[in-house]
Amino acid sequence: MQNGAKIEYDYSVAKAFTFATILFGIIGMTVGTILAFQMAFPDLNYLAGEYGTFSRLRPLHTNGVAFGFTLSGIFATWYYVGQRVLKVSLKESPFLLNVGKLHFLLYFITILLAVVTLLAGFTTSKEYAELEWPIDILVVVWWVLWGISVFGLIGIRRERALYISVWYYIACFIAVAMLYLFNNMEVPTYFVSGGYGSILHSVSMYSGTNDALVQWWYGHNAVAFVFTVPIIAMIYYFLPKESGQNIYSYKLSILAFWGLLFVYLWAGGHHLIYSTVPDWMQTMGSVMSIVLILPSWGSAINMLLTMKGEWNQLQTNPLIKFMVLASTFYMLSTIEGPIQSIKSVNAIAHFTDWIPGHVHDGVLGWVVFMIMAALFHMAPRMFGREIYSKSMVETQFWLQTTAIVLYFTSMWIAGITQGMMWRAYDEYGSLVYSFIDTVEVLHPYYTIRAVGGLMYLIGFFMFAYNMYKTATAGRVLDKEPTNKSPMATAA
Amino acid sequence: MFHWLEQRPFFFAVVVFVTVAFAGIVEAIPDFAKQSKPTVGTKPYSILELTGRHVYIKDSCNACHSQLIRPFKSETDRYGMYSLSGEYAYDRPFLWGSKRTGPDLKRVGNYRTTDWHENHMWDPVSVVPGSIMPAYRHHFTNIADVETAYAEAVTVKAVFNTPYDVDINGDGNIDVPLGTWEEARARALEEAKAIASGMKNQAVKDAVERGEIPEIVALIAYMNSLK
Secondary structure (H helix, E strand, O other), rough: OOOOOOOOOOHHHHHHHHHHHHHHHHHHHHHHHHHHHHHHHHHHHHHOOOOOOHHHHHHHHHHHHHHHHHHHHHHHHHHHHHHHHHOOHHHHHHHHHHHHHHHHHHHHHHHHHHHHHHHHHOOOOOOOOOOHHHHHHHHHHHHHHHHHHHHHHOOOOOOOOOHHHHHHHHHHHHHHHHHHHHHOOOOEEEHHHHOOOOOOOOEEEEOHHHHHHHHHHHHHHHEEEHHHHHHHHHHHHHHHHHHHOOOOOHHHHHHHHHHHHHHHHHHHHHHHHOOOOOOHHHHHHHHHHOHHHHHHHHHHHHHHHOOOOOHHHHOOOOOHHHHHHHHHHHHHHHHHHHHHOOOOHHHHOOEOOOHHHHHHHHOOOOHHHHHHHHHHHHHHHHHHEOOOHHHHHHHHHHHHHHHHHHHHHHHHHHHHHHHHOOEEEEOOOEEEEEEHHHHHHOOOHHHHHHHHHHHHHHHHHHHHHHHHHHHHHEEEEEHHHOOOEEOOOOO | HHHHOOOOOHHHHHHHHHHHHHHHHHHHOOHHHHOOOOOOOOOOOHOOOOOHHHHHOOOHHOOOOOOOOOOOOHHHHOOOOOOOOOHOOOOOOOOOOOOOOOOOOOOOOHHHHHHHHEEEEEEEEEEEEOOOOOOOOOHHOOOOOHHHHHHHHHHHHHHHHOOOOOOOOOOOOOOOOOOHHHHHHHHHHHHHHHHHOOOOOOHHHHHOOOHHHHHHHHHHHHHHHOO
């Protein structure tokens, strides 16, 4: 990428978001681990009064990892990758640099406000859209700032053709803007009622079935355009860069990109199968979920084939291991999701622990692994230092991989067990199990899941420590590494 | 075509938007109006019930309890009649949930009582041995925010024509009165007294006597309304 005159990139915003990624990762995953233990051992609900109950912590966990950790990771990589693939430095535009800094500042304040309001119980109840209207407005402001950053940098680019990663960042920006705006259409009650009640409260523009439809059109595609699209942007940049390999197929990347954009939005209906939304939408959701395997696997296979002939790098470079495993988990969860969307399977799987199981093999295996690999790749370039400890990266990899396996296998068993017990009839045509039977049977699986979660969290702390030591105590590099990220072997 | 697009960010963004927006438009337009029609007999929530609904949302009950009965025998046997779209016409937001860590609550008002809820929210294991639900004792001391519920009712009446102060079924009586804040507050307190009289927690009874409504009373009013 750096042929010709060398461009000096500005990483100040990327570094700030890297810090936020690690901070919110720690908060979000710690809360998640507490939740997992609460389900196995309910007495843990009473550690902090009403603020420590599952009720208050659950939205904090989902928002913390989705909008704290993952979005930070997306922004960190954008402010790093964007400059490089467009061959232009933020130093060349003080305006865009300041937009980036303001973006970070407002974003950071928003997440802190989110933590406080969610703990206090201010929530709209709509999943992944829990934040109340004043915070929603703040979100829109910094999302627009990010848009200015993306399109501003594109506007002053030197590289005429947009690299694949940029396509995905653009798609993320546009789709999330649309989804977020429409799903959060709400009327603040304080103003309409002429000053009664809480100023923070609002009421949804949509009611009942319509509200559900809009919510899952949003909820499912928040997954698509936060947990998938920008993560693909990352792997399209970092895997070739780290491995020194070209992307296997340009045509496949085009097919996968446009296919994903077209099909993904339809699949939201699979959250509403057997609900009261019209049958044709449920069927569309189901069918399109199956079709979605094509573009999803298209990207993943493109990534795996990029490593063709270079599989030995799996042994020598732990970051390649992270990214290859991320692609593999992406394949796993994008076949698992469509299976759950088949109506007869959904009848068993819906409302059970198989769903969080599916979410977590996707996010822990794909999203978090990819973001950590990206930040590890960026660290030597941003800080001009060697990664502090290779053995720690290796240990972290195996610890977390084991953790994910514990997590999803226990949740698969728990979900299918519960789904089957709910519908079990005896020979006289009566239900065999009362509801509580189907809760008590899950205890061992909840325990295994919590242990898996704890192991994953420990791995994340190792990542945080390794990043911190890299930034402060890693061996100083005399020049920027081209491909493989340098790591200290004895530590 | 794609080569051309890749070099023109503006058109690229436009095509991305159209591709992404397409599905939403097709899905939303045909049935949006039809789905929001209430079934016969469905009424808006009273102010106290709405207050309880806010408590339900504040403590994310919907994170573990669904309010959607699917059309399977195993569900109708366990929870009652399967859900109809129009029953949710006044639910803003909808509270179907996505996970049943605990049982469905769509028709919990048909088979649980004020007394049962009081015991259950104070100490779930006392009525359901083996339950992993936390106790919600702070509902017995926190005072519910009736005023915000009133603000919401006024808002939905003004903006969405939700039938408060209206004779819905044509029997000559107003089905769900709203009125002024003072009237609404007095009516909520009256309903709260009726519920508190069926409870045994003395602090709750005393609070209602003083004219305050603890969260638990509002929540039970809401639970009892789910039928």
